[in-house]
Amino acid sequence: MIRLGNEVMIVDKEEKNVEDLLPVATAAKIGDCTNEEVLKSLGVGNFDICFVCIGSNFQSSLEITSLVKELGARYVVSKANRDIHAKFLLRNGADEVIYPDxxxxxxxxxxxxxxxxxxxxxxxxxxxxxxxxxxxxxxxxxxxxxxxxxxxxxxxxxxxxxxxxxxxxxxxxxxxxxxxxxxxxxxxxxxxxxxxxx
The missing domain is CATH 3.30.70.1450 (Regulator of K+ conductance, C-terminal domain)
Known part of the structure; x- marks a missing residue:
């Protein structure tokens, strides 16, 4: 997304996960996106697309997908590892589900x-x-x-x-x-x- 000229904000609860992308991202924030107040502070409704890229914790992925949609995200793309995950993500706000692996x-x-x-x-x-x-x-x-x-x-x-x-x-x-x-x-x-x- 960055190489294609898009403005990209990266958010992760672990600082070490965003350090490498600081020089290239438009913005990088540290915060727990399962917290509604953190998402509100990011202004997710102002973004064209929100990607939820959590592969290891399905519960967090589901919560974040639901929250960003409730907070006005226009289009939500969420990562899934299994078909059953995809079904739940689509029912809870994801507009598109990807299976990169x-x-x-x-x-x-x-x-x-x-x-x-x-x-x-x-x-x-x-x-x-x-x-x-x-x-x-x-x-x-x-x-x-x-x-x-x-x-x-x-x-x-x-x-x-x-x-x-x-x-x-x-x-x-x-x-x-x-x-x-x-x-x-x-x-x-x-x-x-x-x-x-x-």
Whole structure:
């Protein structure tokens, strides 16, 4: 959030947890956010988004989520470790629940279970973005000539080459052996392409 140019206030009850971020955060406060008076003093209603990032103490996460929403937070994103936690967080004020540990674990599992997948980002409804090498038979041919959308039911969103990412490459762009293709599609369709990569 900070790198993207947002103003960020960090709050933790442990001083050592905020020390490293003091130079980069807009503000850093020390306080127990389960205390309503502490949250009131922060003015949570003035923020566009409040993130509740407590992973080890679900009771505190639930209390803080509920309190920040009651105090006028516009949008609350809370961290969950289990589905049952997510249900309670959503019922008690969270507008969105994230599972960072689970999401990273799933991403790594797909990336390291499938041969020739450099990276992977899950989207929605079964669709994902995969970073893969081109099939050997594709090298030297243009995207248009390959008709990957018609033949394989995937779209090429970008091509990484020499450390640079070209988004939405032109149809006449010829593929090179060391290209990394950013393709979007269903896993089953991408698996068919991967099966042709030696």
């Amino acid at each position: 689970r999401d990273i674990a799933e991403r790594l599992a797909v990336k390291h279970s499938a041969n020739h997948v450099f990276d992977y980002v899950e989207l929605a409804e079964g669709y994902s973005i995969f970073e893969i090498p081109p099939v050997a038979a594709w090298v030297g041919k243009s995207i248009q000539d390959l008709a990957v959308r018609t033949k394989y039911h995937v779209s090429i969103l970008g091509i990484k080459s020499g450390g640079h990412l070209q988004i939405l490459p032109r149809a006449d762009r010829k593929l090179e052996a060391d290209d990394h293709l950013m393709v979007v599609g269903l896993k089953k369709d991408v698996d068919k392409i991967l099966a042709n990569i030696k």
